[in-house]
Amino acid sequence: MEMSESIETRLDRMESRFAIHELVSNYCHGFDKRDWDRFIGIWWENATWEIGPPFGNFEGHEGISHVTRDILWDAWLASSHFTTNLVLTFDSDDSASGICDVDCIGTTSDGVAQTISATYRDDYERRSGIWKILRRRVAMHHFSPLPGVTLSPPE
Template structure:
């Protein structure tokens, strides 16, 4: 039974990581917020900072990040999950993001996400995400547009 539980848990964590990307990029705040426990910490680091709880997530997304990005596409890969017990796990994954900033500048970001997943009352969510930026760079002279 533990093997089946671990498989189901891994799929649940994979969905959380995917819903982070889909929620953010498609501007679906309810989907994005649903991945986080109320007492979560989202440590984005420079240049953005640390955000606590659902109120912090709301501030980060609606007041800082979405106004800064007209469009974005996150691609999260290499998710590795290590269980610390039946209801707690650590995850690490890499992300590449490309987008257009509010001033029309094409931008690329590469980072690593370090997650703390926790299961409460049978539901997995993220209780902490630390973001380590590897680069945050403009793509000078490039305009990102949908194909004609």
């Protein structure tokens, strides 16, 4: 953000940063709490979610619904995502890209504690004043069991 930009432009960028940061957080909350409306609300209808191996790539709300409800939520008994290091670049007033790191810990449906580390590369678009994810590319660093660890709620 340059000081030579108008106050309106600078304010718009600040508000946009907050809105996009909320999208990144709502991904975690929506997925982990199985809050479908919150989760699908972050994606444009024509969004692409490129999870990559072993899951694949998914197009639009229909594809995102399929992978989330039929594959991923069935695969996880519980999960907790933590995103960090979000860096945003504005390509125009209504287009931005971002990169953040994610760690996830959870228990898969077979009862095994797992840890995942990945990087998300996102394209965001604002339509009619609303920011959403247009494309998310996932680069997995590890997806590993935690031998001998049982994740359970406190008694």
